[in-house]
Amino acid sequence: xxxxGFLYGFYERRLLSELAGxxxxxxxxxxxxxxxxxxxxxxxxxxxxxxxxxxKIHEFLGWCQELGVKVVTLYMLSTDxxxxxxxxxxxxxxxxxxxxxxxxxxxxxxxxxMGAPELLPDYLAERLNKLTARTPxxxxxxxxxxxxxxxxxxxxxxxxxxxxxxxxxxSDISALADTLSVDDISRFLYTRxxxxxxxxxxxxxxxxxxxxxxxxxxxxxxxxxxxxxPAFRKVDFLRALRDYAGRQRxxxx
Numbered sequence: 266x267x268x269x270g271f272l273y274g275f276y277e278r279r280l281l282s283e284l285a286g287x288x289x290x291x292x293x294x295x296x297x298x299x300x301x302x303x304x305x306x307x308x309x310x311x312x313x314x315x316x317x318x319x320x321k322i323h324e325f326l327g328w329c330q331e332l333g334v335k336v337v338t339l340y341m342l343s344t345d346x347x348x349x350x351x352x353x354x355x356x357x358x359x360x361x362x363x364x365x366x367x368x369x370x371x372x373x374x375x376x377x378x379m380g381a382p383e384l385l386p387d388y389l390a391e392r393l394n395k396l397t398a399r400t401p402x403x404x405x406x407x408x409x410x411x412x413x414x415x416x417x418x419x420x421x422x423x424x425x426x427x428x429x430x431x432x433x434x435x436s437d438i439s440a441l442a443d444t445l446s447v448d449d450i451s452r453f454l455y456t457r458x459x460x461x462x463x464x465x466x467x468x469x470x471x472x473x474x475x476x477x478x479x480x481x482x483x484x485x486x487x488x489x490x491x492x493x494x495p496a497f498r499k500v501d502f503l504r505a506l507r508d509y510a511g512r513q514r515x516x517x518x
Contacts (some may be wrong), residue, residue, distance in 0.1 A: 273500065280503035284332075287510040290463035292336035292480050292486070293329065297322065299469030299493030306493075312356040319364045319497035328502055329406055330373065336407045336459060338379070340477045344415035347384055358389050361412060365392045368410075371404035379455040380413035381422075409456060416476035423453035423480075456481055464509045466502075468494040486512055 276300065297318055304314030314462065322339060329337055340360060347354070368374055378393040385393070427449060431441050441449075461481040465474075470491045474482065488505040490497065 277503065278499050279499045280500060280507060281464065284503065284506055284510060286421065287506075289506065290509055291334070291461045292338070292460050292464075293334055294338040294462040295325070295475055295496045296339070296340045296465070296467040296471075296483065298467055298471055300390070300495060302469065303357045303493040303495040311353055312360070314495060315357050315360045319360050321497060323367055323503070325497070326371075326406060326408065327328060327500055329450065332506070334406065336409070336462075338409035338411060338456070338461060338462060340414065340475075341420070342380075342412045342414065343476065344381065344413060344418060346382065347357040347413065358386055362392055365396055365410070367391075368408065369396055373405035374397075375401045375404050375407045375460075376389050377407065377455070379409050379411040379419070381412065381415075384413040390404050394436075407459070409459075411455075411477070414455075414477075416474070416479035419455055420480055422455075423448040423450050450480070454480060456497050460491060461485065463514075464505070466490060466505050468492055468497050484514070486514065 300314035300318035301311050302454045303313075303317060303504060304311050307313075322341075341364075344356065345356055346357075349357075365376075368376055376396045376399070378397045382390040383392065389412070393410065396410075427465065428441075430453070431438060456478075461483070462478060462485045464487075465478065465482050465485045466488045467474075468490045470489065478485075486509050488508055490505065492498065492501050
């Protein structure tokens with residue numbers, strides 16, 4: 266174990282040296298996938314996998330702060346996940362609530378909630394609102410927490426809010442339809458005012474977006490990692506950053 270730890274540390278330092286002075290993503294989206302499968306490997310209850318995944322989130326945010334990543338969007342609970350058993354959902358909601366409390370304790374983090382609060386238990390929706398309203402003592406990183414989130418729903422919500430805003434201002438809807446632009450819709454997304462993600466990481470070997478940041482990730486770079494989220498290591502993260510730094514971003518060309 267000592268030799269393995271030494272080799273791991275050596276490899277981590279090597280990856281860091283390769284990244285020194287390189288291009289670090291400003292905004293990273295992360296699909297924290299694989300908690301249930303991780304628990305199954307150890308014949309452990311699903312809740313243990315979700316807790317291990319929550320612990321990994323805080324470790325990951327520490328890595329991001331060390332490396333200078335400014336914005337992180339965490340896909341924690343999708344609208345599709347809401348169809349799971351009530352028992353699993355209750356446990357998962359409690360773990361998410363504890364995760365929010367830990368984020369609240371970090372003076373370096375600001376938080377934005379993404380999703381449909383009406384789908385969540387009142388206590389969780391209230392914690393998200395409170396955390397979003399809080400101003401950090403010294404912001405080092407901004408975290409978007411996607412809970413009860415669906416990419417298609419986000420776009421529908423943005424268009425709906427855009428139309429309500431136009432009506433409230435007395436604008437002609439027909440004229441709006443003729444002049445509607447990408448920027449008009451972007452102004453009403455959950456991530457309004459933020460840069461789009463430069464890099465989107467998905468763990469667990471799955472290679473699909475599952476509705477995550479469908480609008481914002483149009484020109485993002487994607488990195489798919491085989492590791493299950495609770496087993497995601499710093500070297501896995503550094504490999505993703507190295508891969509990103511070596512790409513030539515073309516933005517659709």
